[in-house]
Amino acid sequence: MKTQPEVWLRGPVTGFSSALQPVVHAILQAQEEIHQLTKDFPSELLWKRPAGMASPGFHLQHITGVLDRMVTYAKAETLAQQQFDYLKNEGLANKDLTKEILVGNLDDQITEFLDFLSVLDVNTLPDFRGVGRAQLPSTVGGLLFHAAEHTQRHVGQLLVTVRVLLATN
Template sequence: MKSQPEVWLRGPIDSYPSALQPVAHAILQAQEEIHELMQDFPSELLWEKPAGMASPGFHLQHMAGVLDRLATYAKTEMLSKEQLDYLKNEGVSDRTITAETLVEKLDVQIKKFLQILSEIDPNKLSDFRGVGRAQLPSTIGGLLFHAAEHTQRHFGQLLVTVKVLVLQRAEIG
């Protein structure tokens, strides 16, 4: 992956309208970098919180959950009980889960999100979409952009946390 340019520099992706290319590019870039970062990451460090930062496990779960929730709102649906339960449990330590499993689950959610993204009519990006029980005002475009931005933000936090944990482990070991 290092030999390729970043996703946004590889040209348009056929499945997405031009107005939604930046969303697809950002999410796919994060996915590639997450795979590289988490390769060989020790699962016993998934729930560690160096300096009180959120754990790597939380970030991986949260990115998947956010993509799922924002896609749900973009489709004019309310969150299900399962989605609300998932939200409540993001970051709850589960020593039986491996880093590989969390990355695979994120991949599944990214695939679902990108499928929904490919079906969006770009002429409807400014259509209202309510968020949450309070139906806070947003738009389809706002939700999709936020999904990409939020994924990138949490990837950045995941990157720092993983690097700190790996460095700490190397210093101790």
């Protein structure tokens, strides 16, 4: 069976500016890898923390939350109470949240993130944006790059955690 090359080697994704292609590629690559990684992963292991590592459930929730928060900041908006509540609950074991629900929530957030990118005026990429209550300095481009690299970082951590859990359970 022949596998496809990584998303960034498949060419430009239609509907997105060339300036945003690296972000789009990273997010789509993460989505594919998460689907592949969680395909046969049992929901009963979602909240396990081998060797004190963050649980797979945390990583799935956190990626979803980060994408949501970075779009909010890129729009020059402040986080809503619902977003603060979500952040506070990231990683808390919840037996009602199955792998399917968490991956579905992530897919929905990725769709929203990509929808935002598809209509973003790339001339705003260097525009200042304040992050968090302290309004730490960033730019629209910086926020979007952070969303992509932070997502990739957590996919890597998720990969290790899932493999450890599958090997030891």
